[in-house]
Amino acid sequence: MTVLPGVPASVADFDALVVQRIVLPAPTRTFLKHAAAGTVRTVVELDDDLWNLDPSNRQAADFYTPEMLRNLERCCEAADAVTVTTDSLAERVARWSGNVHVVPNQVPAWLLEHKRPRNPDVVTIGWRGGTSHARDFGEIAKPLRRFLQHPDQRGRVEFHSMGMDHTPRVASRHTTLRHTGWHTNVADFLRAVDFDLSVVPLRTSVFNQSKSDLALVEMAALGIPTVTSDTGPYASAHGGPNVACSTPAQWEDALTAFTTDDSYRRQVGKAAKEWAATRTLEGNAWRWEQAWLGDARHEQQAA
Structure with missing residues (x-):
């Protein structure tokens, strides 16, 4: 073949x-x-x-x-x-x-064994994607901005945008932001992911109803918990390892829970990796x- x-x-x-x-x-x-x-x-x-x-x-x-x-x-x-x-x-x-x-x-099996780079001094919230997801990011831009600008997050939480640069959409005084551009291939991108928590916003549309859950599988294989929109492949009805949100308040609550409780974040990340082990190439x-x-x-x- x-x-x-x-x-x-x-x-x-x-x-x-x-x-x-x-x-x-x-x-x-x-x-x-x-x-x-x-x-x-x-x-x-x-x-x-x-x-x-x-x-x-x-x-x-x-x-x-x-x-x-x-x-x-x-x-x-x-x-x-x-x-x-x-x-x-x-x-x-x-x-x-x-x-x-x-x-x-599916994802390559080596991803399950890869030790992602991490900064122990901060909790990194990450997003990855291209220009076609500009409207999808709008689902989280305001609640993420409010979360990041809260005094409790100063010096403790950062936002890392990989691919398209969405940092200007969540920027405010005292927020910590990073952007990493495109990589030459998917493997290099996956090795560079340093998130502690992944966010995958997705607006409700006919197109998105047919999308795959690849972004979730990639993050899960790296042991990264993911907060998503409650729609398309990430709808809570599908029973994936993600936490699905429908309102800005739910987004902020989920971000708070994952960034303030290290044990909870590790527990969900471990369960996500076990789930992803069934989704290898x-x-x-x-x-x-x-x-x-x-x-x-x-x-x-x-x-």
């Missing part, structure tokens, strides 16, 4: 041709050609509801035009299988494919094999 960064000229030596977010005309034509030939199993992978992008994410919204999305739909229709990361996204894609598999995002590789090859693998083994 092989996953390729691009479409190969010849696929005779491969079991599966797997593509992600395929929308450009030329790759679409090539993928459809191989799907029609039937000489290799064709799979489309998708991890976002590209049909319901937030308009504030202008770069993505402008790129994924109706024509581009129709190319993706055609590939889903022609593919032997489609894999997605959430049940909500599976419901969306089911209109174009009768063979949709939900394969949740190494332990769940069979899910992709099953989705990508399906009956083809069993037929080959029988022969």
Whole structure:
């Protein structure tokens, strides 16, 4: 089984041709050609509801035009299988494919053993993400700012924004703030995470209902407790290790509880790591094999 960064000229030596977010005309034509030939199993992978992008994410919204999305739909229709990361996204894609598999995002096992960098002199509240999450951060900006500017937090708690710089949105007198820019790869980013507490705000929207819980799994694998919005993949109904909040008061209460009680923070972090141990790439590789090859693998083994 092989996953390729691009479409190969010849696929005779491969079991599966797997593509992600395929929308450009030329790759679409090539993928459809191989799907029609039937000489290799064709799979489309998708991890976002590209049909319901937030308009504030202008770069993505402008790129994924109706024509581009129709190319993706055609590939889903022609593919032997489609894999997605959430049940909500599976419901969306089911209109174009009768063979949709939900394969949740996983994390590398080494993350469970990694000793994250820490500053013992302060409690670090951390956020990580890109420009597409600007409106999501708005869910926590005010309560986090109020929390950080309280006299009790001076010199004791800091906020660390990784990726997009949201420190100006929570800045006030006497607050301690840091920003770390982008890393060259995901592994470097994960090794640099130094949070004692992670916050993952998410606004309620159609797009976010189909998002995966990868941010939570990454932090949990590092033993970091996470406070989230009570929506999408982080809704309390899902039973994850996160503390889910619906109001500004709940956010402030959760931040206070985690930053004032070291024992509580460690206890929740330990439970989160145990939960994340079930979500490793190494332990769940069979899910992709099953989705990508399906009956083809069993037929080959029988022969």
